[in-house]
Amino acid sequence: MTKGEALFREGQRVTGIYYVISGEVKALRHTSASDEAVMVRAKAGELFAESAIAAPRYTCDAMAVKPSELLFLANEDLDQALSDSEFTKALFLANAANARRQCSRYERVRLRSARDRVLHLLACESGPDGIFHWPAPLTELAVELALEPETLYRVLRELETANEIIRDKRSFRRIS
Structure with missing residues (x-):
């Protein structure tokens, strides 16, 4: 998939789930104010659209955030794969x-x-090394945090100036 390419559209029939081999995809809804509300993001090594198997039709649009390679698992294949206990355990852990x-x-x-949103993001989503990596432009992170890009840039600058975070382009680490 190329960046911006649609994976599925709201209202289409659900036919299976996806595994992200490389890249990143997102599911989004459009608000009445024509804003995007990102519902789910999935990057390499993660499942995508697995919640949709509980519905007959997709309830949002999905698109590639950047060039991506996906593995599609059709509903019929999913039914068969669930008889494998290792697959079932992996699916359960991924859903958790x-x-x-x-x-x-x-x-x-x-x-x-x-400020609280950025610090919460660092507390909850940083890796074991304490570093939060964001693979897309910071404007996408602003959308993820429901902030205007200018607000995110200002807060990051303030946190850096106060020596609360160390920032390297799209990576952040809390100091204190």
Whole structure:
């Protein structure tokens, strides 16, 4: 898939789930104000659209954030794969990780201050090394945090100036 290419559209029949081999995809809805609301993001090594198997039709649009390679698992193949206990366990763990990320995302966008949203992101989504890597332009991160890009840039600059974070382009680490 190329950047910006649609994977599926709202209202299309659900036919299976995806595994992201490389790249990144997102599911989004369009608000009445014509804004995008990112519902889910998946990057290499993650499942995508697995929640859709509980519905007959997709409830949002999906598109590639950057060039991506996906593996498609049709509903019929998924039924067969679920008889393999290792696959079932891996699917269960992937869904648990996705649920945790979704809960964190929901909690984060309910925070009032942009500073709190950025610090919450670092606390919840940083890797074991304490570093949060963002693979896309910072304007995409602003959308993820439900902030205007200018607000995100200002907050990052303020956190750097206050020596609360170290930033290297699209990577961040909290100091304190």
